[in-house]
Amino acid sequence: MDLQSSLLSMDNQTLTPPHQNQHYSVIPNQSLAIGQEFPDVEACRRALKDMAIALHFELRIVKSDRSRFIAKCSQDGCPWRVHVAKCPGVPTFSVRTLHGEHTCEGVRNLHHQQATVGWVARSVEARLRHNPQIKPKEILQDIQDQHGVAVSYMQAWRGKERSMAAVHGTLEEGYRYLPAYCEQVKKTNPGTIAIVSGTGSENSFHRLFISYRASIYGFLHACRPLLELDKAQLKGKYLGTMMCASAVDADHSMFPLAFAVVDTESDENWMWFLSELRKLLGVNTDKMPVLTILSERHKAIVEAVETHFPTAYHGFCLRYVSENFREEFKNPKLVNLFWNAVYALTASEFDSKVTEMMAVQDVMPWFRQFPPGLWAVAYFEGVRYGHFSLGITEILYNWALECHELPVVQMMEHIRHQLASWFIERQNMAMSWGSILVPSAEKLISEAIADSRCYQVLRANKVEFEIVSSERTNIVDIQTRFCSCRRWQIYGIPCAHAAAALLSCGEDVRIYAHDCFSVRKYREAYSQPIFPVPDRSCWTEAGTGSEGSGPGLGKGELVLRPPKTRRPPGRPKMKVLKIESLKRPKRIVQCGRCHLLGHSQKKCTLRV
Structure with missing residues (x-):
């Protein structure tokens, strides 16, 4: 179809595109008139490009300099032509002459000469502000x-890179402004620890450690003495590893205490991270109890914990241990017995389950590799209060996924926003x-009270009780908060036996729960x-001529450069799938409530 309508008369109509079989929206009111003004020549070029793409014709630039811009339709014989010139004494440009009638058929395919990388970057900028994780395939679609119009994958990728740099700054700028950012964090949040360091003659990024005062205060005054250690790999251009130490609040939610970004995961960097963690807790030595630390117990973490927290109880993440056991034996019956052994409250119960496991298969070599004292409820000496697996893993994974394309300063701001919103x-x-x-503890107390009604209570003295049931007899001491079943000591909340004893003497069961589960502590x-941290434009301005000159850099401040580690070019190598792996057994459903195999959580009928 010929483009017969004049651009002068398009103020109130939409041009029908020549591709009738395509479904897309056309930008309305793409008009041009003699005397129309533009702020500068770049704005003029952008406007004409947008018009050409919207109306499906291609421009051919005849002349473009600081004082004029002349373009015509790229089709031979088409009279469409525009002449834009600079207005005298002002920076604006105005349309001087315009031949607005097209006699050509326009662009007959989806590819358009004006759909450049710069145009793609401007087109996706608004969406990238809200969703930096958008993929090039989504952009081109x-x-x-x-x-x-159709753009190539590489155009979409480069357009996204250019738009990300315009919106968030380049990755290199992120490292450059990182020292100034740390100073701003410490300035706006007094008592916060923010440390960044470089390495080598070029001062390449090496390590970053941040712990907010609000997190330090909350951990020392209100959280249980339990820390989780974990890491996540960053998949951006310069790679890196994010490390985190997280506590657990009264309602079993994650409470990140400190996090770090390092150029690579190594024994040295884990040792450094734990040393910084020890320093911030060492300042408050009087308030710091004996810690329990959970991790996957890699060699580097074990050595670092033994060096900086020699008195801490360092246990395995139960999820990590169970996955290793399942991978080692691949026996559903054995896995069920393993979970029964894990949650056994007493040594005799644990040994009984191990005996049953030995009747199925010899598990002692595996037990020597993973000693029960590091994971079994009956033998672990640390205080976990029912928290057995790493909960920070998912948070770290989400942070790494959401921020891996952002500059490091923007990554830290994303984490700060997340923490601030959680606190509020x-x-x-x-x-x-x-x-x-807290609600989770209230629920456990209610269940314990309900279960206690079937017990017979025999009182020995003011604080000691004998709780008789059809299964066994338990001894309860309400003064020392002891029950022979060990559930009260392990979970920090009165068990059904303790609830029966407390109710028999008119005590409120709730006040005998550990203080870390109280709403007051929460x-x-x-x-x-x-x-909040102010915008970079509000940071200290540098003096001219200094090495660190620029907005947000202090005078004479050394510039931190990106790390040496970089993502290799090209696509990652695909893992070759072996034929043997296709013959693996069918996945067995495991209950998320009782951890037994063969049924899901919805169909679970066992009481936990």
């Missing part, structure tokens, strides 16, 4: 749907609670705010 949300949530204990954990 959106452009085809909205504008009716949980503060507000805690203010609505009117109970003594509110105190999130009582300190995390303050």
Whole structure:
């Protein structure tokens, strides 16, 4: 179809594109008139490019300099032509002459000469602000749907890179401004620890450590003495590893205490991370109890914990141990017995389950590799209060996934925003609670009280009780908070036997739960705010001529350069799938409630 309509008369109509078999939206009101002004020549070029793409004709630039811009239709014989010139005394440009009638058929295919990388970058900028994880395939599909033009994958990828740099800054700028950012974090959040260091003659990025004062205060004053250690690999241009130490609040939610970004995961960097963690806790030595640390117990982590936290109880993440056991034996019956042994409360119960396991298969070599004292509930000496697996893993994975394409400063800001929002949300949530204990603890107390009704209580003295049931007899001491079943000591919340003893003497069962499960402690954990960091334009301006000159850099400050580690070019190598792996056994469903095999959590009928 010929483009017969004049651009002068298009103020109130939409041009029908020549590709009738394509479905996309056309930008309306792409008009041009004599006397129309543009702020500068770049704005003029962008406007004419957008018009050409929207109306499906290609421009051929005849002249373009600081004082004029002349373009015509690329089709031979088509009279369309525009002449834009600079207005005297002002930076604006205006349309001087215009031949607005097309006699050509326009672009007959989806490819368009004006759909350059720069145009792609401008087209996706708004969406990238809200979703930096958008993929190049999604970009090229959106452009085809909205504008009716096709761009290559490489154009979409480069357009995204250019737009990301315009919106968030380049990755190199992120490292450059990192020292100044750390100073701003410490300035706006007094008591916060923010350390960054470089290495080598070029001062390449090496390590970054941040722990907000609000997190330090909450951990020392309100959280249980339990820390999780884990890491996540960053998949951006310069790779790297994010490390994190997280506590657990009263309601079993993650409470990140400190996090770090290092150029590579190594024994040296784990040793450094634990040393910085020890320093921030060492300042508050009077308030720091004996810690329990959970991790996957890699060699580097074990050595670092033994060096900097020699008195801490360092246990395995139960999920890591169970996956290793399942991979080693691949026997459903054995895995069921393993979970029964894991949650056995007493040594005799554990030994009984191990005997049953030995009747199925010899598991002692595996037990020598993973000693029960590092993971079994009956033998582990640390205080976990029912928290057996790493919960920070998913948070770290999400952070790494959401931020791997952002500069490191923007990555830290994303994490700070996440922490600040958690603090505000949980503060507000805690203010609505009117109970003594947090909801998860209240639920366990209610279940214990319900189960205690079937027990017979025999009182020995003011504090000691004998709880008789059809299965066994248990001894309870409410003064030392002891029950011979060991559930009270292990989980920190009165068991059914303790509840029966407390109710028999008129005591409130809830006040005998550990203080770390109280609403008061939960509110105190999130009582300190995390303050915002001002925009980079508000940071200290540098003096001219200094090495670190530029917005946000102090005078004479050394410039931190990107790390030496870089993602290799090209696509990652695909792992070759062996024929033997196709014959693996069918996946067995495991209950997320009782951890037994053969049924899902919805169909679980066992009482845990």
